[in-house]
Amino acid sequence: MPSVNRIALVTDEASLPIDYDMPLLLDACQETGLKAETCSWEDPGVHWRGFDAVLLRSPWSYVERLPDFLAWCESVTALTRLFNPLRVSRWSLDKHYMADLSAHGVPVVPSGFVGPGADPFPAWRGFLAEHPGAGEFVVKPTVGAYSKDVRRFTRSSEPEAVRHVSRLLDKGRHVLLQPYVESVDRDGETDLVYFSGVYSHAIRKSAMLMPDGTVNVPTFESRRAREATEDERAVASAALDAAVSHLGLRRPLLYARVDLIRGADRSPVVLEVELCEPSLNLSFAEGSALRFARALADRLRS
Ligand SMILES: Nc1ncnc2c1ncn2[C@@H]1O[C@H](COP(=O)(O)OP(=O)(O)O)[C@@H](O)[C@H]1O
Numbered sequence: 001m002p003s004v005n006r007i008a009l010v011t012d013e014a015s016l017p018i019d020y021d022m023p024l025l026l027d028a029c030q031e032t033g034l035k036a037e038t039c040s041w042e043d044p045g046v047h048w049r050g051f052d053a054v055l056l057r058s059p060w061s062y063v064e065r066l067p068d069f070l071a072w073c074e075s076v077t078a079l080t081r082l083f084n085p086l087r088v089s090r091w092s093l094d095k096h097y098m099a100d101l102s103a104h105g106v107p108v109v110p111s112g113f114v115g116p117g118a119d120p121f122p123a124w125r126g127f128l129a130e131h132p133g134a135g136e137f138v139v140k141p142t143v144g145a146y147s148k149d150v151r152r153f154t155r156s157s158e159p160e161a162v163r164h165v166s167r168l169l170d171k172g173r174h175v176l177l178q179p180y181v182e183s184v185d186r187d188g189e190t191d192l193v194y195f196s197g198v199y200s201h202a203i204r205k206s207a208m209l210m211p212d213g214t215v216n217v218p219t220f221e222s223r224r225a226r227e228a229t230e231d232e233r234a235v236a237s238a239a240l241d242a243a244v245s246h247l248g249l250r251r252p253l254l255y256a257r258v259d260l261i262r263g264a265d266r267s268p269v270v271l272e273v274e275l276c277e278p279s280l281n282l283s284f285a286e287g288s289a290l291r292f293a294r295a296l297a298d299r300l301r302s
């Protein structure tokens with residue numbers, strides 16, 4: 001009789017209740033013959049070596065504790081198989097990866113970087129000068145999630161924008177500057193989910209940055225099912241191929257989410273790639289949880 005694989009689905013106490021994928025994934029694992037259970041990465045009592053695979057799902061408390069989280073990923077890597085692997089998490093949790101994707105020829109939202117120690121004024125003015133056609137801009141930390149500390153500014157609100165950049169730099173954060181991509185106000189963004197490099201499904205997510213400065217968080221209500229178009233799939237696949245090649249991986253990523261937005265010429269560009277612990281929007285696509293569980297089971301067999 002084949003042995004049953006034990007899987008840890010990694011979360012934390014505060015995040016589990018808002019992980020809408022988890023109940024579906026637990027059921028799908030059971031249906032696939034995988035013995036899955038939820039475990040908190042913050043629980044020192046978990047015996048990680050006892051699992052055939054440890055799958056990062058909703059360990060979202062990492063945002064405040066990134067070095068601890070990466071150290072934990074490293075320790076688990078020494079004990080069992082971590083998905084996605086450590087080097088994927090390290091790379092994808094810092095939006096400096098936008099420069100790597102661009103270097104691989106993937107179309108991305110134009111991105112400028114400012115590091116601690118830099119003078120924010122010339123950085124802001126230089127970026128605006130490089131994008132004379134843009135009326136609004138976005139400032140965000142290179143490490144962040146849930147739109148936290150992401151702000152939208154008009155060209156004329158330089159004092160406020162520079163103050164926000166300074167505040168982030170003073171906290172030791174690196175800062176990403178982008179033109180505000182206006183199509184998002186009308187069309188939202190498209191978030192595509194892949195399992196083992198194969199497209200599964202997509203959703204539409206509404207714009208998060210309101211013109212009055214309000215920043216929304218991506219709630220369940222801000223999402224709905226959307227079929228990704230051919231050109232979106234092509235860009236998302238190119239982004240994943242670039243990630244795999246850049247990181248020197250031998251196989252496609254077990255799971256991935258690529259968030260796209262349409263530029264001024266209407267072609268899709270990468271807003272973000274989520275390769276560590278993405279919400280996968282499983283409840284918006286019939287059968288997607290099972291596709292994920294099967295991809296995992298296949299990976300464990302090979
Ligand atoms: N350059 C941009 N143009 C338009 N909207 C943006 C831009 N950057 C971010 N946003 C909005 O802010 C949200 C959060 O930004 P994102 O880059 O996805 O960071 P996070 O890691 O916080 O999700 C996006 O979902 C989108 O609505």
Ligand SMILES: [Mg+2]
Nearest residue numbers: 146147259272
């Ligand atoms: Mg996002």
